Amino acid sequence: MQEQIEAMYEMGESCRGISKVLDMNRRCVSNRLKAAGITIRPLYKQRKPHRYFNGKKYRKRKADGYWYSTTVPETYLHVDMWEYSVGPVPDKWHVHHENHNKNLNMVCNLKAMPRDKHGKHHHYKTRGD
Numbered sequence: 001m002q003e004q005i006e007a008m009y010e011m012g013e014s015c016r017g018i019s020k021v022l023d024m025n026r027r028c029v030s031n032r033l034k035a036a037g038i039t040i041r042p043l044y045k046q047r048k049p050h051r052y053f054n055g056k057k058y059r060k061r062k063a064d065g066y067w068y069s070t071t072v073p074e075t076y077l078h079v080d081m082w083e084y085s086v087g088p089v090p091d092k093w094h095v096h097h098e099n100h101n102k103n104l105n106m107v108c109n110l111k112a113m114p115r116d117k118h119g120k121h122h123h124y125k126t127r128g129d
């Protein structure tokens with residue numbers, strides 16, 4: 001139990017998050033961490049942003065702004081949401097964010113299009129958003 005708490009905390013999970021997963025008191029989690037000599041992060045650093053969809057956990061990657069699953073094989077949240085609601089994305093097709101906001105992954109903001117058309121839409125500046 002102690003090892004699991006420490007490992008989860010190292011991974012960026014919050015005391016609150018750990019307490020939910022292990023079904024224990026949040027205070028108990030932070031006390032155990034403190035007892036192990038671990039410094040509790042300030043609240044604003046407690047949780048790395050993450051989202052859940054269809055039982056999978058996703059994190060935002062700072063490098064490109066996309067949300068990726070934390071499990072292997074790594075998948076994009078927007079593609080998973082598209083495939084969940086609409087169906088499989090054809091080979092060499094991309095799922096594009098209509099308003100260019102990679103945080104809005106609802107199907108109403110997404111559009112599947114051929115890779116080359118997607119590239120043109122973005123003027124080949126980026127690999128797409």
Ligand SMILES: [Zn+2]
Pocket residue numbers: 095096097118122128129
């Ligand atoms: Zn795009």
